[in-house]
Amino acid sequence: MEVTTGLNIVIAEDDTDDANIIIKSFNRHKAFKKVTRVKNGQELVNYLKDNKSDLPDIVLTDINMPIKNGVEALSDIFHDSALCKIPVFVYSSTISPMYERKCKELGCKACLIKPFSIAEFDDIPNQIVYKLK
Amino acid sequence: MKGKDLNTQHLLEENQELKVQLMEAQAIIDAIREGEVDALVVNANGHANLYSLESADYTYRLLIEKFGEGALSISDKGNVLYCNQYFANLINLPAHKIVGSFFNSYVDSVGQFKELQDSLASGLSKGEIVLNVNGVKIPVYVSLTDLRPTLPAIGIIVTDLSEKRKTEEALELYQRKLENKVAELNETNNDLEQFIHVISHDIKEPIRKIVTYASDLIEVPNEPIESKKDNLKIIKNSALRLNSLVDDLVKYSMTTTKNSEQEIDLNEVLADVVDDLEIIIIERSAKINFRDLPKIKGSLVQMRQLFSNLISNSLKYRKVKVKPKITITATVASGVDASFQKKVFNKLSVQDNGIGMNEENIKKIFTIFQRLHTPEQYSGNGIGLAICKRIMENHGGRIEVESKLNEGSTFHLYFPVKAN
CATH class of the missing domain: 1.10.287.130 (Signal transduction histidine kinase, dimerisation/phosphotransfer (DHp) domain)
Known part of the structure; x- marks a missing residue:
C-alpha cells in the first residue's frame, strides 16, 4: 500500500480558535510535513503568488472570511494558470447548496463541514488524504 | 255571325276587367311604395287573411332602427344609403348628415376596412376596425353583408368596442x-x-x-x-x-419598514447621538462637528440608528495615535438619480480621518455580515452598515462611500426632497 508523506498544506482560516485546532490536527497527522496558516482569502492568494517556486501540495480554505472569502479566493486560484493545479478543499460551519455548486464549478476537490468535536477535526487530514488519491 | 259577335263582346269585356285589375294592382303597388298601405286583406278559400306591415316588414324596420348596434348600408361607391339612430349616436352626428356622405370618412383604419370589403366576395366578412370622427377614435367590430344582386349595396352592423x-x-x-x-x-x-x-x-x-x-x-x-x-x-x-x-x-x-413618519431636525438627531456616545467620545478625545443640517421627513428612531452607526464606525476604525475628527455637512444635490435627473436631494456627508479602506472593498461594506477585519483586529458582526443602507432605502434615498486607505472615509447620504 502506498503511503503518502511529506505533504505541504496551506490553511486559510480567520478564526484563531478554529485555526489552533486544525493546525494541531494536521501537525499530528503523519502525512503532513509543513502546515502554514493564512488569515483570509486575500492572504491566501498573495501567499500562493509569492511562492510559485514552492507551491503547497494542498490548500484548505474556510468560506466566510473578511476582505476576500474562500469562494472568491477559489475563483482567483482557478483562473490563474500557475495555481489552478493545486488541489483545493473548502471547509465551513455550513455550506449552502448554492455555495457547494459554485465551489465545484471552480474546481474544488471537496466541501467539508467543520465538525463539532476536536476528535472529528483530527479526521479532516484523513479525509483530505483519502480524496487526494 | 251572331255567335262571333258574342265572342268578341265577351273578350272585350274580359279585357276591360283585366285592365281594371291591373290598374288596381298598380295602385296597390304605388300605395305600398308611398307607404299608404298598412294592411292587405286577401281572400283565400273563403277566409279573409290579413297581411299588415305591422306584422311583417315593419318589425324588421323597427328592429334595425331600435337595434342596440349600429346598422347601415353603403353603396358600391361607399356612400351611406341608410344608417340607424344607434350609429348616429355612436359617432355623434345627426343621421341626415351621415346619409349621403362617404363611410370611409369616418374610418381611421381605411386599409383594414378595404380588406374586409375585398374579402366579402368569399362570403360574410367580419373584423375590428377603428372609427375616427373629428379626432375621436372609436374601436368597433363590423360585420359586412353583401346585398347584391338584390341591391348594389353592402349592409354593415357596427358593434361599439369602447x-x-x-x-x-x-x-x-x-x-x-x-x-x-x-x-x-x-x-x-x-x-x-x-x-x-x-x-x-x-x-x-x-x-x-x-x-x-x-x-x-x-x-x-x-x-x-x-x-x-x-x-x-x-x-x-x-x-x-x-x-x-x-x-x-x-x-x-x-429597519425593514419605515415606521411613523415625522419632520425631523437632523441637528437635534446629531446632538442626541453625540450625547449617547459621550463616554467613548471623551475616552478617545474625538471631535464631532456639525451645523446647519436640514430637516427631513422620516423615522426618528431610524435616523438616530443611522447616525449612531456611522459615528460609532468612525470612532471604531480610527487611526492609531490620531484623535478622531468627524465632520457632518449638508448640501443640496440634483442629478443623483440617473432616471430622474431633476430630482433634488439633501446630501449629508459624514467625513472622518480614520483608517479608510481599499477601493476594491468599498462595494462589500454594505452587505450584511461582510467584514474587512478579523474579530481580533476589530470586533463586530458586520451588520451596522447593512442597517444604514436599509434605513436609507426605507427613506427613498441611498448611501455611498468615498474612501482611501489610511486617509479616512466619507459617507454620503442622499435624502429625496419631497415636493410640496
Missing part, C-alpha cells in the same frame, strides 16, 4: 401590476433565502465552537480544570458573540 377595450386595458394593466408584484415577491424570497443562509451560518459558528470545546471538557475528564481554562474562555466568548449577533439581527429586522 367599453370592452377599456375593460381589456384595465385588465392588462392589472395583469402587468400583478406580474410586477410577483417579480418583486420572488426577489424578496430570494433575498430572504440568501439572508437565511448567511445568518444560519453566522449563528451556527459560535454554537459549533461551544459544543466543540464543551465536548473536549467532558470527554477528557481527568485533566485539571486549570489546563482547560482556554476552553471556557472560548465558550464564554462564543456565547457573547451569539448574544450580540441576536441583538444586531433584531435591530436589522426592525
Whole structure:
C-alpha cells in the first residue's frame, strides 16, 4: 500500500480558535510535513503568488472570511494558470447548496463541514488524504 | 255571325276587367311604395287573411332602427344609403348628415376596412376596425353583408368596442401590476433565502465552537480544570458573540419598514447621538462637528440608528495615535438619480480621518455580515452598515462611500426632497 508523506498544506482560516485546532490536527497527522496558516482569502492568494517556486501540495480554505472569502479566493486560484493545479478543499460551519455548486464549478476537490468535536477535526487530514488519491 | 259577335263582346269585356285589375294592382303597388298601405286583406278559400306591415316588414324596420348596434348600408361607391339612430349616436352626428356622405370618412383604419370589403366576395366578412370622427377614435367590430344582386349595396352592423377595450386595458394593466408584484415577491424570497443562509451560518459558528470545546471538557475528564481554562474562555466568548449577533439581527429586522413618519431636525438627531456616545467620545478625545443640517421627513428612531452607526464606525476604525475628527455637512444635490435627473436631494456627508479602506472593498461594506477585519483586529458582526443602507432605502434615498486607505472615509447620504 502506498503511503503518502511529506505533504505541504496551506490553511486559510480567520478564526484563531478554529485555526489552533486544525493546525494541531494536521501537525499530528503523519502525512503532513509543513502546515502554514493564512488569515483570509486575500492572504491566501498573495501567499500562493509569492511562492510559485514552492507551491503547497494542498490548500484548505474556510468560506466566510473578511476582505476576500474562500469562494472568491477559489475563483482567483482557478483562473490563474500557475495555481489552478493545486488541489483545493473548502471547509465551513455550513455550506449552502448554492455555495457547494459554485465551489465545484471552480474546481474544488471537496466541501467539508467543520465538525463539532476536536476528535472529528483530527479526521479532516484523513479525509483530505483519502480524496487526494 | 251572331255567335262571333258574342265572342268578341265577351273578350272585350274580359279585357276591360283585366285592365281594371291591373290598374288596381298598380295602385296597390304605388300605395305600398308611398307607404299608404298598412294592411292587405286577401281572400283565400273563403277566409279573409290579413297581411299588415305591422306584422311583417315593419318589425324588421323597427328592429334595425331600435337595434342596440349600429346598422347601415353603403353603396358600391361607399356612400351611406341608410344608417340607424344607434350609429348616429355612436359617432355623434345627426343621421341626415351621415346619409349621403362617404363611410370611409369616418374610418381611421381605411386599409383594414378595404380588406374586409375585398374579402366579402368569399362570403360574410367580419373584423375590428377603428372609427375616427373629428379626432375621436372609436374601436368597433363590423360585420359586412353583401346585398347584391338584390341591391348594389353592402349592409354593415357596427358593434361599439369602447367599453370592452377599456375593460381589456384595465385588465392588462392589472395583469402587468400583478406580474410586477410577483417579480418583486420572488426577489424578496430570494433575498430572504440568501439572508437565511448567511445568518444560519453566522449563528451556527459560535454554537459549533461551544459544543466543540464543551465536548473536549467532558470527554477528557481527568485533566485539571486549570489546563482547560482556554476552553471556557472560548465558550464564554462564543456565547457573547451569539448574544450580540441576536441583538444586531433584531435591530436589522426592525429597519425593514419605515415606521411613523415625522419632520425631523437632523441637528437635534446629531446632538442626541453625540450625547449617547459621550463616554467613548471623551475616552478617545474625538471631535464631532456639525451645523446647519436640514430637516427631513422620516423615522426618528431610524435616523438616530443611522447616525449612531456611522459615528460609532468612525470612532471604531480610527487611526492609531490620531484623535478622531468627524465632520457632518449638508448640501443640496440634483442629478443623483440617473432616471430622474431633476430630482433634488439633501446630501449629508459624514467625513472622518480614520483608517479608510481599499477601493476594491468599498462595494462589500454594505452587505450584511461582510467584514474587512478579523474579530481580533476589530470586533463586530458586520451588520451596522447593512442597517444604514436599509434605513436609507426605507427613506427613498441611498448611501455611498468615498474612501482611501489610511486617509479616512466619507459617507454620503442622499435624502429625496419631497415636493410640496
